[in-house]
Amino acid sequence: MDLSTMIPELLSALPLTLAITFTAIIAGFCLALVATTLRVRRIPVISNLADLYVSYARSVPVVLQLFVAFYGLPLLVILFGFEDFISANIAAMVGLSFYHGGYLSEVMRPAYLAVDRGQHDAADSLGYSFRQKIIRIVGPQAVHIGLPGYGNSIIYLIHNVALVMYIGAADVMATAHLIMERDYNQYQFETYLVLAVIYSLMCLIAWLIVRFFELRSPMLAPEAATAAPVKNVLMASV
Template structure:
């Protein structure tokens, strides 16, 4: 069964890649609006983040696949959204809302003095963000972002419920074809595949975390201050 499962892996990875990329861009926009506190628009961004974090992911996929065509009919827009497209859209909106709650605390965690120091040096807003604030915020956000990536690996398995032919849907087709004789073996192979995907994701996040200028190794000795003798 392994070759058949791996044949569906490219579609699974494509859905995941598009959702991660689009979700990251949506999270950047939502975070910027929530931090700057633009009247009305920031409240809409807060409402979106609350929706993405409160509604189960599978229900968000149902809304994207079944709800958007109904909404499109009200405006005379034809239904052109396939199951794969709805999967990408639903997961992108979920990931964007979840990731915004990782980015916003990371940005706010940077000490206010860092902003003031950059302003006193005459940095422009772009220079301040790229040279001072963003590197520190990225280091703070990396663990939470790694968790968001792993959650995406898990949640992409839900796209089978709206008809996307991902690796999970392919496994069910294989089991039905074999009259459910090898359910345990199939699920075990799936568990190994998803575990490898999560391990690769964690390794990539760990790679960037260890190369951050703010990284402190776990084995680094703790320096204690030397007290002056009386």
């Protein structure tokens, strides 16, 4: 088998890999937002449950979380009286969403706590509600602080998507193993090399997107504003 035959086969499984990744990114972000809010507000019992969820997501190996989702979700669905409709793809999305949400919560919470306490006090003195304080004052600063960690969490998620083959999801990695088995493992190096390029490109695109928003963060505006007068003084002195 040459690359002209192998690459189209691998790319045919790329849409499923991207679907699992995007679903986990969006659902995981929502879970992380809820978990972080509960952990910051310290609501009795509920905040403890959020801490337990984050501890589970960060402590249990990702492949084991996928197995829990794959074998546990059908039991949960049947328990509520519904017919089992959980496929490997759905289990992969749910398992990775829970993992990403817990991991991302440990990026959001430190970013929120890193905002100077004076900013919170200033918002409270203006009579802002918690929602208004987050949106107008604390949120933009926390986003700027947490963007690098958020980019890392997405890259880790892309890496872990390769594990969904163990529960039967036909992603790029699973397709690569099928190709190698079909060809009696004659082209292992070539196949893994193409896989490395695919995953590297996915991580590079994710990093570029996060970097784009990081460079355009409103928090960089004061630095640009103070740099301009210094530049003008240097030019005038020349």
